[in-house]
Amino acid sequence: MKSDLTEEHFSNCLMCNIDLMESQIPYMIEKAFKRGPDGSLMTIFEFAICMDCAQKTQNQLSRESLANIQRYFNERKDLFLRNEELFDKEELEFEQWIDECVLSGEKIGECEEFQVLVTCQGDQMEMGIFPYMISGKEAENMQELLSEKTKDEMDDFMNTHLDLPPELKMLLEDSSTFVLV
Numbered sequence: 001m002k003s004d005l006t007e008e009h010f011s012n013c014l015m016c017n018i019d020l021m022e023s024q025i026p027y028m029i030e031k032a033f034k035r036g037p038d039g040s041l042m043t044i045f046e047f048a049i050c051m052d053c054a055q056k057t058q059n060q061l062s063r064e065s066l067a068n069i070q071r072y073f074n075e076r077k078d079l080f081l082r083n084e085e086l087f088d089k090e091e092l093e094f095e096q097w098i099d100e101c102v103l104s105g106e107k108i109g110e111c112e113e114f115q116v117l118v119t120c121q122g123d124q125m126e127m128g129i130f131p132y133m134i135s136g137k138e139a140e141n142m143q144e145l146l147s148e149k150t151k152d153e154m155d156d157f158m159n160t161h162l163d164l165p166p167e168l169k170m171l172l173e174d175s176s177t178f179v180l181v
């Protein structure tokens with residue numbers, strides 16, 4: 001999956017800056033979108049993070065927050081089962097995997113805001129637990145499950161690593177989407 005900004009593959013990890021193409025280290029891409037009045041999509045933020053850094057970031061989050069998110073997911077969707085179902089139906093197109101919110105089932109066309117998580121290696125997208133889409137509404141629900149400490153840590157992450165221009169920062173503050181790593 002390419003960057004919407006550069007229209008190239010993401011070249012470096014947001015945190016450690018490792019070369020994602022050369023190292024062939026697995027990585028995750030996260031993008032958040034908002035739909036304009038005319039239905040067009042605007043990218044609020046996008047980044048790639050190598051799995052080592054994603055793991056480190058997760059390890060910093062409070063156990064309680066992680067457990068809450070895990071429970072919330074498990075109650076709504078068995079991602080392993082979804083994976084099997086999609087492969088059984090031979091639905092191997094990326095668009096089919098993000099066609100509806102993995103938590104609520106809301107269709108992507110009806111989501112005013114949503115975020116997409118994808119795993120890749122080199123220039124190849126991997127189909128497994130990812131990719132999936134989370135609607136803005138569900139992103140909001142998930143944020144309510146996080147401890148204040150975790151929320152602060154995520155804000156820090158955004159401020160430290162995502163160098164967003166002021167207009168996108170405002171858009172992000174107004175939106176329900178947040179960094180999920």
Ligand SMILES: [Zn+2]
Nearest residue numbers: 013016050053
């Ligand atoms: Zn990294």
